Amino acid sequence: MIIETPRTRLLPVCAADVDDLVLLDSDPEVMRYVSGGAPTPRGEIVDWVLPRAQSHLRSSRGGLWVARQRESDHFVGWVSLRHPGHSRQSELELSYRLGRRWWGSGLATESSGALITMAFRTLGTQRVFATTTAANVGSRRVMEKLGMCLTWVAMPDDCADPDLADVEYELSRAQWELGQAPTVRFRRIATGHSTKDAVSGGRHRRAATTEFPFIATEAG
Known part of the structure; x- marks a missing residue:
């Protein structure tokens, strides 16, 4: 399935995209919060x-789409949805990774928003979530702009x-259908081990609840 947004074309990943994916992951700044800067x-x-x-694409439970600029066909990065292997809930994890050239352009929000629409409208999921490191302010801003x-x-x-x-952000089907941000802004804080997913840079919790100062992103 090809998905079009006002400025990008999202195409299912294929073997022809490998060179672009390798180049993307060779940028230490792109990989800073994924692997500490190490290339894939x-x-x-x-x-x-x-x-x-x-x-994932064949199973209709998500997949990875390469994002290309509509006017130039330049490689922008990728966005993905996948069902967590550890979960039995109707939920999909949203991930995105863009080349440094496109940071701050709004393309991550635009492309991710298209996948969220597909997740709720076509795939029938009940919840979309995304994870990152607290220090990754840019990624967290994207999540907030998406209404998560x-x-x-x-x-x-x-x-x-x-x-x-x-940190994890989420958007439920009910919130998406209403077109409004959630009224409950924070659920819990936990401590404990975490495991990092090598593809998305996401992290899955395995922790116990405890008190900890609320972590907020910078204004902007």
């Missing part, structure tokens, strides 16, 4: 990222630095 090996993209993304709200914060063991926490 080409073999990992060819042997693991691409097959898994295509499997912060629902939990997970701190690694023996760590008191809020910037190192994992």
